[in-house]
Amino acid sequence: MNAPVDTALLDDLLRTAAADGIARHVVGAVVTDAEGRVLLLRRPADDHLGGLWELPSGGVDDGETLTEALCREVAEETGLEVTAVGAYLGHFDYRSGSGRLTRQFTFTAATAGRAVTLTEHDAYMWADRAGQEKVSDAVRGVLATWRERPTT
Numbered sequence: 001m002n003a004p005v006d007t008a009l010l011d012d013l014l015r016t017a018a019a020d021g022i023a024r025h026v027v028g029a030v031v032t033d034a035e036g037r038v039l040l041l042r043r044p045a046d047d048h049l050g051g052l053w054e055l056p057s058g059g060v061d062d063g064e065t066l067t068e069a070l071c072r073e074v075a076e077e078t079g080l081e082v083t084a085v086g087a088y089l090g091h092f093d094y095r096s097g098s099g100r101l102t103r104q105f106t107f108t109a110a111t112a113g114r115a116v117t118l119t120e121h122d123a124y125m126w127a128d129r130a131g132q133e134k135v136s137d138a139v140r141g142v143l144a145t146w147r148e149r150p151t152t
Contacts, residue, residue: 005085005107010066013091017103022093024102027070028057028139029109030089030146031080037126038143040135041077044122048097053125053134055142057104066105074109078124079117084110089145092138106142 017025031039040053058073060066071082086108096102116124125131132143 005067005088009088013066013088013105017091020093020103021101022103023100024096025060025066025069026057026102026104027060027066027073028055028104028106028142029070029074029082030055030106030143031074031078031109031111033114033126035126035128037128038132038146039078039116040125040127040131041118041121042123042125044120052136053127054136055106055139057106067107070107070109074111077118077120078111079115079119080111080113082109083112086110087146087149089142089149092141094138104138108146 014025033039039056041056043050043052043054045051056074056077058069058077060069064072067085070085074080074082089106089108091103091105093101093103118124127134133140135143
Protein backbone atom coordinates (compact mmCIF):
# COMPACT_ATOMS: atom_id res chain seq x y z
CA MET A 1 0.00 0.00 0.00
CA ASN A 2 1.49 3.32 -1.05
CA ALA A 3 0.26 6.32 0.89
CA PRO A 4 -0.19 9.51 -1.13
CA VAL A 5 0.62 11.52 2.01
CA ASP A 6 3.64 13.76 1.44
CA THR A 7 6.69 12.47 3.31
CA ALA A 8 7.81 16.03 4.04
CA LEU A 9 4.46 16.70 5.75
CA LEU A 10 4.82 13.59 7.90
CA ASP A 11 8.37 14.58 8.88
CA ASP A 12 7.20 18.09 9.74
CA LEU A 13 4.35 16.77 11.89
CA LEU A 14 6.78 14.67 13.93
CA ARG A 15 9.32 17.51 14.21
CA THR A 16 6.65 19.88 15.45
CA ALA A 17 5.36 17.33 17.95
CA ALA A 18 8.88 16.85 19.33
CA ALA A 19 9.35 20.63 19.65
CA ASP A 20 6.01 20.78 21.50
CA GLY A 21 7.17 18.17 24.03
CA ILE A 22 4.80 15.43 22.85
CA ALA A 23 5.79 12.12 24.46
CA ARG A 24 3.52 9.75 22.53
CA HIS A 25 2.15 9.64 18.96
CA VAL A 26 -1.23 8.19 18.02
CA VAL A 27 -2.88 7.95 14.61
CA GLY A 28 -6.59 8.03 13.86
CA ALA A 29 -8.53 7.18 10.72
CA VAL A 30 -11.72 8.60 9.25
CA VAL A 31 -13.11 5.55 7.45
CA THR A 32 -16.38 5.98 5.54
CA ASP A 33 -18.86 3.75 3.81
CA ALA A 34 -20.65 4.28 0.47
CA GLU A 35 -23.32 6.41 2.18
CA GLY A 36 -20.69 8.75 3.68
CA ARG A 37 -21.14 7.49 7.23
CA VAL A 38 -18.09 7.38 9.50
CA LEU A 39 -16.89 4.27 11.33
CA LEU A 40 -16.90 4.85 15.10
CA LEU A 41 -15.80 2.41 17.79
CA ARG A 42 -16.89 2.38 21.46
CA ARG A 43 -14.34 1.91 24.23
CA PRO A 44 -15.28 -0.79 26.77
CA ALA A 45 -16.71 0.53 30.06
CA ASP A 46 -13.73 -0.77 32.07
CA ASP A 47 -11.15 0.91 29.79
CA HIS A 48 -9.63 4.39 30.07
CA LEU A 49 -12.39 6.78 28.87
CA GLY A 50 -14.80 3.83 28.87
CA GLY A 51 -17.96 4.28 26.81
CA LEU A 52 -16.39 6.94 24.57
CA TRP A 53 -17.08 6.67 20.84
CA GLU A 54 -13.93 7.26 18.81
CA LEU A 55 -12.31 6.82 15.42
CA PRO A 56 -10.18 3.73 14.80
CA SER A 57 -6.91 4.83 16.36
CA GLY A 58 -3.85 3.74 18.25
CA GLY A 59 -0.25 4.26 19.14
CA VAL A 60 2.68 4.49 16.77
CA ASP A 61 5.28 1.83 17.57
CA ASP A 62 9.02 2.51 17.60
CA GLY A 63 10.43 2.49 14.07
CA GLU A 64 6.98 2.75 12.49
CA THR A 65 5.85 5.61 10.24
CA LEU A 66 2.55 7.36 10.85
CA THR A 67 0.99 5.73 7.79
CA GLU A 68 2.30 2.26 8.71
CA ALA A 69 0.82 2.66 12.17
CA LEU A 70 -2.49 3.82 10.71
CA CYS A 71 -2.76 0.74 8.49
CA ARG A 72 -1.81 -1.60 11.34
CA GLU A 73 -4.17 0.00 13.88
CA VAL A 74 -7.18 -0.01 11.55
CA ALA A 75 -6.55 -3.68 10.75
CA GLU A 76 -6.03 -4.62 14.42
CA GLU A 77 -9.10 -2.78 15.70
CA THR A 78 -11.56 -3.43 12.87
CA GLY A 79 -10.28 -6.25 10.66
CA LEU A 80 -10.46 -3.84 7.69
CA GLU A 81 -7.50 -3.50 5.32
CA VAL A 82 -6.45 0.06 4.52
CA THR A 83 -6.05 0.39 0.76
CA ALA A 84 -5.09 4.08 0.73
CA VAL A 85 -4.22 6.78 3.25
CA GLY A 86 -5.62 10.10 2.12
CA ALA A 87 -5.81 13.62 3.47
CA TYR A 88 -4.28 14.76 6.74
CA LEU A 89 -7.16 16.24 8.76
CA GLY A 90 -5.29 17.66 11.73
CA HIS A 91 -4.29 16.70 15.23
CA PHE A 92 -5.26 17.17 18.84
CA ASP A 93 -3.41 16.67 22.11
CA TYR A 94 -4.50 14.89 25.28
CA ARG A 95 -3.13 13.07 28.32
CA SER A 96 -3.03 9.31 27.98
CA GLY A 97 -4.22 6.99 30.75
CA SER A 98 -0.61 6.92 31.99
CA GLY A 99 -0.46 10.72 31.99
CA ARG A 100 1.80 11.11 28.93
CA LEU A 101 1.22 14.08 26.64
CA THR A 102 -0.11 12.49 23.46
CA ARG A 103 -0.81 13.86 19.99
CA GLN A 104 -3.28 12.13 17.67
CA PHE A 105 -2.68 12.72 13.95
CA THR A 106 -5.80 11.96 11.93
CA PHE A 107 -6.04 11.00 8.25
CA THR A 108 -8.72 9.75 5.90
CA ALA A 109 -8.38 6.09 4.98
CA ALA A 110 -9.99 3.95 2.31
CA THR A 111 -10.56 0.32 3.25
CA ALA A 112 -11.41 -2.95 1.57
CA GLY A 113 -14.65 -4.56 2.67
CA ARG A 114 -17.17 -3.48 5.28
CA ALA A 115 -17.26 -6.50 7.63
CA VAL A 116 -15.98 -5.03 10.90
CA THR A 117 -14.41 -7.40 13.42
CA LEU A 118 -13.78 -5.83 16.82
CA THR A 119 -10.83 -6.77 19.03
CA GLU A 120 -10.41 -3.87 21.49
CA HIS A 121 -13.83 -2.18 21.50
CA ASP A 122 -17.28 -3.40 22.52
CA ALA A 123 -19.38 -1.86 19.73
CA TYR A 124 -19.16 -0.09 16.40
CA MET A 125 -21.45 2.00 14.23
CA TRP A 126 -21.44 3.59 10.81
CA ALA A 127 -22.40 7.04 12.07
CA ASP A 128 -24.39 9.60 10.14
CA ARG A 129 -24.04 13.27 11.05
CA ALA A 130 -26.20 12.88 14.18
CA GLY A 131 -24.26 9.79 15.31
CA GLN A 132 -20.99 11.64 14.87
CA GLU A 133 -22.01 13.94 17.74
CA LYS A 134 -21.30 11.07 20.18
CA VAL A 135 -17.53 11.64 19.93
CA SER A 136 -15.33 13.97 21.98
CA ASP A 137 -15.05 17.66 21.13
CA ALA A 138 -11.57 17.05 19.68
CA VAL A 139 -12.81 14.34 17.30
CA ARG A 140 -15.84 16.47 16.44
CA GLY A 141 -13.37 19.14 15.26
CA VAL A 142 -11.52 16.64 13.07
CA LEU A 143 -14.81 15.47 11.56
CA ALA A 144 -15.78 19.09 10.84
CA THR A 145 -12.50 19.49 8.93
CA TRP A 146 -13.25 16.26 7.03
CA ARG A 147 -16.74 17.48 6.05
CA GLU A 148 -15.40 20.86 4.87
CA ARG A 149 -12.53 19.57 2.72
CA PRO A 150 -12.80 19.55 -1.08
CA THR A 151 -13.85 16.18 -2.49
CA THR A 152 -11.72 16.27 -5.64
